Amino acid sequence: MRPMNTDGSDQVLGKAAEHAAWIFYLIAALGSSIGQIWVGVDVAPWPDAMPVWLRAAVVLPFAVVIDLGGVVCSGFADTRQRLGETAYGWRILSAASVSLGVSINIVGHAQVPYLAVVFGGLGVFAYSVWLLHSAARRRDALRAAGKLAETPPAYGLVQWWREPAATRRAKTLALQNGYSIHESLTEARAQLRTETRRAALADHIEADIRSRHAEDPILASIAATTTPVDDVADALMAMIDTTGWARTIAARIQPPHAEQPTDNDNALRAGDSRDGGRPRSPGTAVLRQIPTQQNDYDRWREIWQAMTDDPGVSNQDIAAAHGVSSRTAQRIRDAGTGGLLDSPHTPVARLAALAADNGHPPATP
Structure with a gap:
């Protein structure tokens, strides 16, 4: 199978997107943690003499652990998935940790819907970015190790709408043989045409086999069932004299002579x-x-x-x-x-x- 071509510009663009993903994740995670610290400072029953900065310092480790726990558990799940495991336990624990952090932000800021949506949304956004990023890196690692198929060409919605069957076959051929878009579509159309002719010819061959034992339906069924009609159809198509048929048809469709005796x-x-x-x-x-x-x-x-x-x-x-x-x-x-x-x-x-x-x-x- 031919490897898909990846030029240097694609690699540079991929690294830039990966760096941007880390930046977005850190900002979103920081916002979610700030929201949880805010809730802890305002809601918890602190002594009146306790300053705000001390309250925030006490709440900070718990807020960070909640968000960080979701990431750590997701990291373990990603590692086990690369080894072929399902890692359902780690994934459930990670989702539960993040859900707790989001719930704290939404419930704690319920009096101010704007703050509830902002801090809760930041937590969901941070976790979603992390899951998508880790999944992409896991697929890249599996593909580099030969455990994941290469990505097929992009055929576009118009091509899928016009020829769904041919496009589906072309996608499979491209993955199996490394064909380009046009090569895979051409081969897929040819295979589908051949299969259509073979199926129609196989029906006629089976009917002919059954007709030879019309007096005994059971024997006719045995003969039709044991005969590989598809192989017979392939052999018959290979034996057809296409040139001879073309000559015969061409002789029958000669145009009338324009010059008549004057x-x-x-x-x-x-x-x-x-x-x-x-x-x-x-x-x-x-x-x-x-x-x-x-x-x-x-x-x-x-x-x-x-x-x-x-x-x-x-x-x-x-x-x-x-x-x-x-x-x-x-x-x-x-x-x-x-x-x-x-x-x-x-x-x-x-x-x-x-x-x-x-x-x-x-x-x-």
């Missing part, structure tokens, strides 16, 4: 079309593409004969068999379909013969 082409094949004593020149695109050299024309006729012998053959196969381009094969097909390759003579030779015949008309009786 009056000029029919007159040219008959050899007696005239307009005012002059032969009319065929002006179609197909006629202009036919070779004027006899050798090239004979070559076209030979290829057209091959097309005639095998009507289902595609232009690509004809081109590969006779060493011409697919475009030339299509031109030959158009010319042959239009009847322009029926004569052994090129169209130019036939036009010349027509012109000579018009120049020397037969004598009238």
Whole structure:
């Protein structure tokens, strides 16, 4: 598995956030302790002659111990969790200690809601920051020791909404193989498509197996159950001649020929079309593409004969068999379909013969 890349800027940013977390925690914990000391100074039944500073000094150790106890117990819990233990006892004791400190601040300052919310909220905030910080450091330690999986790429809410199944599969693939976002999504889509085809094919294979024992339902069930239809589907998909299917379908969806025999082409094949004593020149695109050299024309006729012998053959196969381009094969097909390759003579030779015949008309009786 490829390790996730972490550049220096990410490490610096992480250390800065960690230092800031310590600062916030210390300030919040100090505020919570001050609130508890305040309650202890005002609420406890102190002698009237006892000065305020002495009261605060007496209450200070107990207030600090309450907040510090929650942190110490949470630290023990974090250490045991890194070793794979649940540490429920330490975690419960830590939560109880912090709950006591928060309750003292809320109940002790109940007459002033602002103070109750501020000091109670500081205690909750301090403890929450500590739990989140310790949990993050514990995950980092476990990940460094190879006991925790790497974090997957962030695919975003839009991607999760559009393709939840593919994104879920991509997340797993990224964790297992270290794929990037695009690699994992591409592989996930391919796997899901393959699984869909396999499931549909497996249903047909099972139906076919059962149909071979239609007279004995029990035997049909045994045959269908013992046959690994998924493996059969995989083997069948591997054996399918995709190129052959593509050629067959391509031959069936050939577009209709745009060039149809025109009056000029029919007159040219008959050899007696005239307009005012002059032969009319065929002006179609197909006629202009036919070779004027006899050798090239004979070559076209030979290829057209091959097309005639095998009507289902595609232009690509004809081109590969006779060493011409697919475009030339299509031109030959158009010319042959239009009847322009029926004569052994090129169209130019036939036009010349027509012109000579018009120049020397037969004598009238």
